[in-house]
Amino acid sequence: MLRRKFISKTATSGLLITGIPSLAQSTILSLDSGPSGKINHSVCHWCFEDIPFEEFLITLRRLGIGAIDLVGPKDWPLLKKHNIHCSMCNGAELSLVEGWNNPEYHPQLIENYKAMIPLVAEAGYTNLICFSGNRDGMTDEEGLQNCVDGLSQILPLAQRHGVILQMELFNQIDHPDYMCDHSDWGIALCKALGSEHFKLLYDIYHMQIQEGDIIRTIQNNHQYFGHYHTAGVPGRHEIDERQELYYPAIMRAIAATGYEGYVAQEFIPTSEDPIRSLIQAIEICDVK
Secondary structure: OOOOOOOOOOOOHHHHHHHHHHHHHOOOOOOOOOOOOOOEEEEEHHHHOOOOHHHHHHHHHHHOOOEEEEEOHHHHHHHHHOOOEEEEEOOOOOOOOOOOOOHHHHHHHHHHHHHHHHHHHHOOOOEEEEOOOEOOOOOHHHHHHHHHHHHOOOHHHHHHHOOEEEEEOOOOOOOOOEOOOOHHHHHHHHHHHOOOOEEEEEEHHHHHHHOOOHHHHHHHHHHHEEEEEEOOOOOOOOOOOOOOOOHHHHHHHHHHOOOOOEEEEOOOOOOOOHHHHHHHHHHHHOOO
16 A cells, blocks of 8 residues: 555544543553653654544644654644654655656756755754655666766755755555665665765665565664664554564664664554554554
Protein backbone atom coordinates (compact mmCIF):
# COMPACT_ATOMS: atom_id res chain seq x y z
CA MET A 1 0.00 0.00 0.00
CA LEU A 2 1.49 3.32 -1.08
CA ARG A 3 1.78 6.44 1.04
CA ARG A 4 0.14 8.54 -1.64
CA LYS A 5 -2.79 6.15 -2.18
CA PHE A 6 -3.64 4.98 1.33
CA ILE A 7 -7.27 5.28 2.48
CA SER A 8 -7.52 4.60 6.20
CA LYS A 9 -10.10 2.18 7.58
CA THR A 10 -9.64 3.01 11.25
CA ALA A 11 -12.22 3.99 13.86
CA THR A 12 -13.55 7.52 14.24
CA SER A 13 -11.22 10.09 15.73
CA GLY A 14 -13.67 11.18 18.41
CA LEU A 15 -13.60 7.74 20.01
CA LEU A 16 -9.82 7.69 19.78
CA ILE A 17 -9.36 10.99 21.55
CA THR A 18 -11.71 10.16 24.39
CA GLY A 19 -10.09 6.76 24.79
CA ILE A 20 -6.53 7.98 25.20
CA PRO A 21 -6.35 8.18 29.03
CA SER A 22 -7.26 4.54 29.58
CA LEU A 23 -4.93 3.45 26.78
CA ALA A 24 -2.03 5.46 28.14
CA GLN A 25 -2.49 4.20 31.69
CA SER A 26 -2.12 0.61 30.48
CA THR A 27 1.30 1.24 28.92
CA ILE A 28 4.65 2.77 29.79
CA LEU A 29 3.32 6.03 28.32
CA SER A 30 1.06 8.29 30.31
CA LEU A 31 -0.40 11.76 30.14
CA ASP A 32 2.40 12.94 32.42
CA SER A 33 5.42 11.20 30.92
CA GLY A 34 6.41 10.14 27.45
CA PRO A 35 9.11 7.87 26.04
CA SER A 36 12.35 7.88 28.03
CA GLY A 37 14.78 5.74 26.03
CA LYS A 38 17.59 6.57 23.61
CA ILE A 39 15.40 7.12 20.54
CA ASN A 40 13.75 10.40 19.57
CA HIS A 41 10.29 9.41 18.34
CA SER A 42 8.22 10.80 15.50
CA VAL A 43 5.23 9.60 13.48
CA CYS A 44 3.70 10.11 10.03
CA HIS A 45 0.11 11.36 10.05
CA TRP A 46 -0.75 9.95 6.62
CA CYS A 47 -0.94 6.47 8.16
CA PHE A 48 -3.60 7.73 10.60
CA GLU A 49 -5.34 10.13 8.25
CA ASP A 50 -8.88 9.30 9.40
CA ILE A 51 -7.95 11.25 12.54
CA PRO A 52 -8.18 14.99 11.80
CA PHE A 53 -4.76 16.57 11.81
CA GLU A 54 -5.16 18.84 14.81
CA GLU A 55 -6.75 16.07 16.88
CA PHE A 56 -3.80 13.88 15.97
CA LEU A 57 -1.38 16.55 17.19
CA ILE A 58 -3.29 16.76 20.47
CA THR A 59 -3.01 12.98 20.76
CA LEU A 60 0.74 13.07 20.18
CA ARG A 61 1.16 15.79 22.77
CA ARG A 62 -0.78 13.80 25.37
CA LEU A 63 1.29 10.70 24.65
CA GLY A 64 4.60 12.53 24.95
CA ILE A 65 5.50 12.17 21.26
CA GLY A 66 7.09 15.47 20.32
CA ALA A 67 7.56 15.29 16.54
CA ILE A 68 5.78 14.52 13.30
CA ASP A 69 7.03 13.76 9.77
CA LEU A 70 6.03 14.91 6.30
CA VAL A 71 4.35 18.22 7.06
CA GLY A 72 4.52 21.29 4.81
CA PRO A 73 4.40 25.03 5.55
CA LYS A 74 0.62 25.42 5.58
CA ASP A 75 0.39 23.20 8.68
CA TRP A 76 3.45 24.47 10.53
CA PRO A 77 1.37 27.01 12.51
CA LEU A 78 -0.61 24.12 14.00
CA LEU A 79 2.62 22.37 14.94
CA LYS A 80 3.77 25.54 16.71
CA LYS A 81 0.42 25.84 18.47
CA HIS A 82 0.76 22.36 19.94
CA ASN A 83 4.54 22.41 20.41
CA ILE A 84 5.16 19.57 17.96
CA HIS A 85 8.41 19.60 16.00
CA CYS A 86 8.45 18.89 12.25
CA SER A 87 11.12 16.20 12.00
CA MET A 88 10.82 15.91 8.20
CA CYS A 89 9.45 18.77 6.10
CA ASN A 90 7.95 18.36 2.66
CA GLY A 91 6.41 20.56 0.00
CA ALA A 92 9.30 21.34 -2.37
CA GLU A 93 9.26 18.04 -4.25
CA LEU A 94 7.30 17.46 -7.49
CA SER A 95 6.41 13.80 -6.88
CA LEU A 96 8.06 10.51 -5.99
CA VAL A 97 8.57 9.68 -9.67
CA GLU A 98 9.65 13.15 -10.92
CA GLY A 99 12.92 13.78 -9.15
CA TRP A 100 16.51 14.93 -9.29
CA ASN A 101 17.71 12.16 -11.62
CA ASN A 102 15.98 13.80 -14.58
CA PRO A 103 17.36 17.18 -15.81
CA GLU A 104 13.95 17.97 -17.28
CA TYR A 105 12.71 18.62 -13.75
CA HIS A 106 15.75 20.53 -12.48
CA PRO A 107 14.51 24.08 -13.22
CA GLN A 108 11.29 23.61 -11.26
CA LEU A 109 12.94 21.61 -8.47
CA ILE A 110 15.68 24.20 -8.05
CA GLU A 111 13.09 26.98 -7.90
CA ASN A 112 10.99 25.04 -5.37
CA TYR A 113 13.88 24.12 -3.08
CA LYS A 114 15.42 27.59 -3.19
CA ALA A 115 12.09 28.94 -1.98
CA MET A 116 11.52 26.22 0.63
CA ILE A 117 14.95 25.96 2.27
CA PRO A 118 14.81 29.42 3.90
CA LEU A 119 11.25 28.72 5.09
CA VAL A 120 12.34 25.48 6.77
CA ALA A 121 15.17 27.27 8.55
CA GLU A 122 13.01 30.23 9.57
CA ALA A 123 10.49 27.82 11.12
CA GLY A 124 13.27 26.24 13.18
CA TYR A 125 13.33 22.92 11.33
CA THR A 126 16.22 21.04 9.75
CA ASN A 127 15.17 18.17 7.45
CA LEU A 128 13.64 18.55 3.99
CA ILE A 129 12.70 15.50 1.94
CA CYS A 130 13.60 14.89 -1.70
CA PHE A 131 13.31 12.03 -4.19
CA SER A 132 15.44 10.56 -6.95
CA GLY A 133 12.54 9.97 -9.32
CA ASN A 134 12.07 7.00 -11.63
CA ARG A 135 14.69 5.61 -14.00
CA ASP A 136 12.55 5.99 -17.14
CA GLY A 137 15.15 4.07 -19.14
CA MET A 138 18.29 5.85 -17.87
CA THR A 139 21.18 3.98 -16.25
CA ASP A 140 21.94 4.28 -12.55
CA GLU A 141 25.21 6.01 -13.39
CA GLU A 142 23.50 8.59 -15.57
CA GLY A 143 20.82 9.19 -12.98
CA LEU A 144 23.36 9.61 -10.21
CA GLN A 145 25.31 12.21 -12.19
CA ASN A 146 22.08 14.06 -12.98
CA CYS A 147 21.28 14.13 -9.27
CA VAL A 148 24.73 15.53 -8.52
CA ASP A 149 24.34 18.20 -11.20
CA GLY A 150 20.98 19.33 -9.88
CA LEU A 151 21.45 19.02 -6.12
CA SER A 152 24.82 20.80 -6.28
CA GLN A 153 22.97 23.94 -7.27
CA ILE A 154 20.97 24.10 -4.03
CA LEU A 155 23.28 22.53 -1.45
CA PRO A 156 25.22 25.78 -0.78
CA LEU A 157 21.90 27.42 0.12
CA ALA A 158 21.00 24.48 2.36
CA GLN A 159 24.36 24.76 4.09
CA ARG A 160 23.94 28.49 4.71
CA HIS A 161 20.56 27.88 6.32
CA GLY A 162 21.51 24.73 8.24
CA VAL A 163 19.01 22.58 6.32
CA ILE A 164 19.65 18.94 5.43
CA LEU A 165 18.16 17.48 2.25
CA GLN A 166 17.11 13.86 2.80
CA MET A 167 16.55 11.52 -0.15
CA GLU A 168 14.28 8.61 0.70
CA LEU A 169 15.10 5.02 -0.21
CA PHE A 170 12.19 2.96 -1.63
CA ASN A 171 11.76 -0.66 -2.68
CA GLN A 172 10.88 -1.82 -6.18
CA ILE A 173 7.74 -3.73 -5.16
CA ASP A 174 5.86 -0.69 -3.88
CA HIS A 175 7.58 1.84 -6.16
CA PRO A 176 8.56 0.17 -9.45
CA ASP A 177 11.35 1.91 -11.40
CA TYR A 178 12.32 4.29 -8.56
CA MET A 179 16.06 4.88 -8.83
CA CYS A 180 17.18 5.35 -5.21
CA ASP A 181 16.21 1.78 -4.38
CA HIS A 182 19.45 0.46 -2.82
CA SER A 183 21.50 1.91 -0.01
CA ASP A 184 24.68 1.50 -2.11
CA TRP A 185 23.33 3.81 -4.82
CA GLY A 186 22.25 6.38 -2.24
CA ILE A 187 25.59 6.21 -0.44
CA ALA A 188 27.40 6.70 -3.76
CA LEU A 189 25.33 9.84 -4.27
CA CYS A 190 26.21 11.09 -0.78
CA LYS A 191 29.90 10.54 -1.49
CA ALA A 192 29.70 12.26 -4.87
CA LEU A 193 28.02 15.33 -3.34
CA GLY A 194 30.40 15.40 -0.39
CA SER A 195 28.13 17.50 1.80
CA GLU A 196 26.87 17.01 5.36
CA HIS A 197 23.72 18.75 4.16
CA PHE A 198 22.66 15.80 2.04
CA LYS A 199 21.71 12.51 3.69
CA LEU A 200 19.56 9.46 3.07
CA LEU A 201 16.21 8.80 4.67
CA TYR A 202 16.75 5.15 5.50
CA ASP A 203 13.31 3.53 5.43
CA ILE A 204 13.73 0.23 7.27
CA TYR A 205 10.58 -1.26 5.77
CA HIS A 206 11.65 -0.52 2.20
CA MET A 207 15.21 -1.68 2.65
CA GLN A 208 14.20 -4.95 4.31
CA ILE A 209 12.16 -5.74 1.21
CA GLN A 210 14.79 -4.53 -1.24
CA GLU A 211 18.06 -5.76 0.25
CA GLY A 212 17.78 -6.93 3.89
CA ASP A 213 20.85 -6.91 6.16
CA ILE A 214 19.41 -3.95 8.03
CA ILE A 215 21.58 -3.83 11.15
CA ARG A 216 24.91 -4.33 9.41
CA THR A 217 23.99 -1.70 6.83
CA ILE A 218 23.23 0.77 9.62
CA GLN A 219 26.41 -0.08 11.50
CA ASN A 220 28.62 0.32 8.43
CA ASN A 221 26.94 3.34 6.82
CA HIS A 222 25.17 5.30 9.53
CA GLN A 223 27.09 8.48 8.69
CA TYR A 224 25.07 8.71 5.47
CA PHE A 225 21.68 8.15 7.12
CA GLY A 226 20.01 11.28 8.45
CA HIS A 227 16.57 9.93 9.31
CA TYR A 228 14.73 6.61 9.76
CA HIS A 229 11.23 5.31 9.02
CA THR A 230 9.64 2.13 10.38
CA ALA A 231 6.92 -0.32 9.33
CA GLY A 232 6.31 -4.06 9.55
CA VAL A 233 7.34 -6.47 6.81
CA PRO A 234 5.36 -7.77 5.03
CA GLY A 235 2.43 -5.44 4.60
CA ARG A 236 3.66 -2.10 6.06
CA HIS A 237 1.56 -2.72 9.16
CA GLU A 238 2.30 -2.82 12.90
CA ILE A 239 5.89 -3.53 13.94
CA ASP A 240 4.89 -6.22 16.43
CA GLU A 241 5.55 -9.99 16.53
CA ARG A 242 3.34 -10.64 13.50
CA GLN A 243 6.04 -9.39 11.11
CA GLU A 244 9.65 -10.39 10.46
CA LEU A 245 11.73 -7.44 11.66
CA TYR A 246 12.93 -7.33 15.27
CA TYR A 247 12.76 -3.62 15.93
CA PRO A 248 14.29 -3.56 19.44
CA ALA A 249 17.58 -4.84 18.01
CA ILE A 250 17.40 -2.40 15.10
CA MET A 251 16.77 0.51 17.47
CA ARG A 252 19.70 -0.53 19.68
CA ALA A 253 21.91 -0.62 16.57
CA ILE A 254 20.77 2.89 15.62
CA ALA A 255 21.32 4.19 19.15
CA ALA A 256 24.79 2.60 19.29
CA THR A 257 25.90 4.74 16.33
CA GLY A 258 25.33 7.87 18.41
CA TYR A 259 22.40 8.94 16.24
CA GLU A 260 20.51 11.89 17.76
CA GLY A 261 17.86 12.44 15.09
CA TYR A 262 14.35 11.04 14.84
CA VAL A 263 12.88 7.64 14.08
CA ALA A 264 9.40 8.06 12.59
CA GLN A 265 6.66 5.43 12.72
CA GLU A 266 5.26 4.97 9.21
CA PHE A 267 3.20 1.81 9.56
CA ILE A 268 -0.44 1.47 8.49
CA PRO A 269 -2.40 0.24 11.51
CA THR A 270 -4.73 -2.71 11.07
CA SER A 271 -6.09 -2.62 14.61
CA GLU A 272 -9.53 -1.26 15.41
CA ASP A 273 -7.65 0.95 17.86
CA PRO A 274 -4.82 2.53 15.84
CA ILE A 275 -3.65 4.73 18.70
CA ARG A 276 -2.98 1.65 20.80
CA SER A 277 -0.93 0.32 17.87
CA LEU A 278 1.04 3.57 17.86
CA ILE A 279 1.67 3.36 21.60
CA GLN A 280 2.87 -0.23 21.25
CA ALA A 281 5.21 0.78 18.40
CA ILE A 282 6.74 3.51 20.56
CA GLU A 283 7.17 1.02 23.39
CA ILE A 284 8.92 -1.44 21.05
CA CYS A 285 11.32 1.25 19.81
CA ASP A 286 11.91 3.01 23.12
CA VAL A 287 15.11 1.11 23.90
CA LYS A 288 17.17 2.00 26.96
